[in-house]
Amino acid sequence: MLPNAKTCFYPRSPAEAFRILKESGPRLLILAGGTTAALSNDPKIEALMDITRLGHDTIEPIGTGFRLGCNVRLQDLAESAALQEFCGGMVAQAAGAVGSRPIRNAATVGGNAVQVFRWSDPPVAWLALNARFEIEGPAGARSLGADEFYARHPRQALDAAELVLGVRLERPEGPHAGAFSKLARTAFDLAIVDVAVLLLGSRESCQGARIAIGATRTLPWRAARAEERLRGQPLTAEALADAARLAREDTQTAGDARTSAEYRLQMVEVMVRRTLQQAADRLR
Amino acid sequence: MQIHVEVNGKRLTWEAHPGESLLSVLRREGFLSVKRGCEEGDCGACTILLDGRSARACLLLSAQVEGRRITTLEGLGNADRLHPLQQAFVDSGAVQCGFCTPGMVLSAKALLDRVPRPDEEQVREALDGNLCRCTGYKKIIEAVLLAAQRMNP
Numbered sequence: 001m002l003p004n005a006k007t008c009f010y011p012r013s014p015a016e017a018f019r020i021l022k023e024s025g026p027r028l029l030i031l032a033g034g035t036t037a038a039l040s041n042d043p044k045i046e047a048l049m050d051i052t053r054l055g056h057d058t059i060e061p062i063g064t065g066f067r068l069g070c071n072v073r074l075q076d077l078a079e080s081a082a083l084q085e086f087c088g089g090m091v092a093q094a095a096g097a098v099g100s101r102p103i104r105n106a107a108t109v110g111g112n113a114v115q116v117f118r119w120s121d122p123p124v125a126w127l128a129l130n131a132r133f134e135i136e137g138p139a140g141a142r143s144l145g146a147d148e149f150y151a152r153h154p155r156q157a158l159d160a161a162e163l164v165l166g167v168r169l170e171r172p173e174g175p176h177a178g179a180f181s182k183l184a185r186t187a188f189d190l191a192i193v194d195v196a197v198l199l200l201g202s203r204e205s206c207q208g209a210r211i212a213i214g215a216t217r218t219l220p221w222r223a224a225r226a227e228e229r230l231r232g233q234p235l236t237a238e239a240l241a242d243a244a245r246l247a248r249e250d251t252q253t254a255g256d257a258r259t260s261a262e263y264r265l266q267m268v269e270v271m272v273r274r275t276l277q278q279a280a281d282r283l284r
Numbered sequence: 285m286q287i288h289v290e291v292n293g294k295r296l297t298w299e300a301h302p303g304e305s306l307l308s309v310l311r312r313e314g315f316l317s318v319k320r321g322c323e324e325g326d327c328g329a330c331t332i333l334l335d336g337r338s339a340r341a342c343l344l345l346s347a348q349v350e351g352r353r354i355t356t357l358e359g360l361g362n363a364d365r366l367h368p369l370q371q372a373f374v375d376s377g378a379v380q381c382g383f384c385t386p387g388m389v390l391s392a393k394a395l396l397d398r399v400p401r402p403d404e405e406q407v408r409e410a411l412d413g414n415l416c417r418c419t420g421y422k423k424i425i426e427a428v429l430l431a432a433q434r435m436n437p
Contacts, residue, residue, distance in 0.1 A: 002303030007285055008347035035343045038305055039324060048302055048347050075337075100413025101391070102331055102338040187412060188326075 008048040021161040032111030064171035070110025087178035094125040097182040119190035123220040127212035128196035137162035177282035191215040195275040216253040223247035235280040244273035292359025302347035317357035317386040328414035331387030357386040372431035380418035392428040400436040
């Protein structure tokens with residue numbers, strides 16, 4: 001219950017939304033799927049703005065990749081035949097790993113990207129694919145790559161009157177394969193560890209790797225030393241195990257109600273190794 | 285604020301607080317099949333259909349349903365005239381305490397509207413957001429498969 005919310009705006013275009021954002025200031029809460037907002041009791045919120053009616057709700061093929069509108073529901077990503085095929089299906093699987101179907105029916109691409117929690121599943125896929133976030137505000141449009149977008153909390157990357165209107169995915173050039181894994185206690189519990197990887201090249205000679213890890217600390221991150229270990233190398237079981245060990249060594253984490261820090265660390269290594277193996281098996 | 289909404293085919297205007305949950309408003313307006321369970325999106329007892337897709341009434345603010353179409357269990361059938369899904373739940377012994385049943389039936393309806401003859405895996409997936417503490421799910425899954433068979437022979 002947001003006790004002091006008195007009204008709700010329903011902008012029909014981004015321009016209208018920017019105007020409302022500018023006029024209403026910090027007492028306005030932006031609603032997309034609303035699954036987080038509904039649990040808030042923030043007394044400072046005086047007005048709501050439902051942005052789900054301003055368009056940007058389709059998955060468009062663009063070039064060899066896609067543009068995902070901010071208002072596309074996570075369930076639609078999970079069910080997209082094109083995304084199930086794209087880069088090992090990591091986007092479809094990461095979206096499908098969120099909560100349960102009714103939650104995925106509500107939660108949106110944009111809302112999930114900005115309102116990121118430690119256990120959010122899709123951000124590891126955005127990081128592994130180096131997705132670009134299309135940001136727009138009264139001053140114009142710009143875009144940020146996932147590395148920059150998640151370098152600090154995305155709310156800090158956005159100006160007060162800016163919105164994320166879409167996410168661009170480029171298909172990597174040349175042979176590539178991806179994979180996503182989530183470790184959780186039950187089918188719809190929050191993640192203990194999330195991993196998404198993208199491998200370029202071949203099993204004989206890896207031309208590059210992007211390894212993204214989620215749920216271990218506030219924001220998802222890339223295991224840079226693990227990626228470096230694989231570059232230019234054959235993807236042998238030993239190389240993958242080395243990379244997984246490096247990822248574990250670079251993991252900063254803590255325990256919580258679901259798991260101890262020790263277990264999570266152990267599982268980072270296991271999940272990185274398995275996810276790398278899965279992607280490597282998909283390479284020629 | 286005033287909220288204009290279509291519930292079970294009827295156009296309604298509610299006087300509601302925009303920051304309160306849809307669950308509170310629905311129950312106040314008499315739609316008591318929408319159960320107040322965990323109130324944090326885990327249990328599925330408050331499942332409704334929003335524009336035909338399953339949703340959590342407890343995770344929606346009332347303002348979000350302006351201009352939208354809601355289906356609750358009251359819109360499916362009643363004691364004299366059961367919906368085929370409800371009849372199948374009865375015939376399969378899929379109801380014990382009954383608290384999760386409205387949500388189960390609505391999640392199943394959303395599935396059958398999309399996939400008229402689902403297999404068991406699809407039924408399990410469609411019910412992934414509905415917890416039942418009595419039945420162990422087996423008879424619920426059987427009920428949905430039975431209803432599908434009767435509705436789309």
